[in-house]
Amino acid sequence: MDNIEQIINRLYEKYKDCAGEGEVASYIPALAGADPDGYAIAVTTVDGKEYVLGDYDTKFSIQSISKVLTLAMLMKQMGEDLWHFVGKEPSGSAFNSLIQLEYEKGIPRNPFINAGALVITDRLINFNQKPKQSIIEFVRELAGSEDIYFDKTIALSEIDTSFRNEALASLMKSFGNINNDIEEVIDIYCHQCSISMNVLELAKSFLFLANAGVNPADGRQIVSSRGAKRLNALMLTCGLYNESGEFAYRVGLPAKSGVGGGIVAVIPGKLTIAVWSPVLNKNGNSSRAISTMEDFTTELGISVF
Ligand code: GLU
Secondary structure (H helix, E strand, O other), X not given: OOOHHHHHHHHHHHHOOOOOOOEEOOOOHHHHHXXXXXXXXXXXXXXXXXXXXXXXXXXXXXHXXXXXXXXXXXXXXXXXXXXXXXXXXXXXXXXXXXXXXXXXXXXXXXXXXXXXXXXXXXXXXXXXXXXXXXXXXXXXXXXXXXXXXXXXXXXXXXHHOOHHHHHHHHXXXXXXXXXXXXXXXXXXXXXXXXEEEOXXXXXXXXXXXXXXXXXXXXXXXXXXXXXXHHHHHHHHHHOOHHHHXXXXXXXXXXXXXXXXXXXXXXXXXXXEEEEEOOEEOOOOOEHHHHHHHHHHHHHHOOOOO
């Protein structure tokens, strides 16, 4: 653990000129403007150390990574009851797939595919009078920074092109698994996905998952230690869409990716690592972030296994 700085320096040098095969996401038009060469690494430890490299000041939209944070919020507010309307199994299909949802009568496989996250957002509307405000305040508190906002341009761009998410929400509503207006659910979901953070803020906002549910920065219990175990288990099995098995095999850590090019991973009891590099592979995950994390656990000699 005292060699973290040397390891990430080496990894940065190794990968800084190879963004990897693939493209920056463009199905949400405003995401297409991200710099394909952008690359940043942050590591934060439960005992208060922080390491950053590369474009660590650049804010990017966390996209699907927000699904872990909204799930943590709802776990706190709803407890175990939430598992009646969303599952805990890997889906093995794309993050925005409709097919499984029809077979499985509107109950999404897990909270990290879009259908599952839409259900979580829907229930957050029931529990919070001002859901957008509650979400952004929760994330600011976790990251220990007031400088975290919804990126309105990205949110509006996604709302304008949210045809698949609207289809998912409508299908689930037809099965009685969405309570609120679809328009409102999509609006809040697209705002949560547009949350902009840099790698350090991202790594810090996941530290409670490395510390049995307690944010080490202020000692606040965000979820119970059992809740943290469950969130980590879900990230390990479902955090990288249909590449979750491959990621567990190569990296061996619970993690969550987003189409903004960020991935954050947790070593329980020790640290979080966040990497941003917006070129995505065919599964919608950042190629360079995966390679960086694979080398990180290899060189550190620590994973969850
Ligand atoms: N906002 C994105 C969508 O719904 C999130 C997808 C992702 O990051 O994987 O399509």
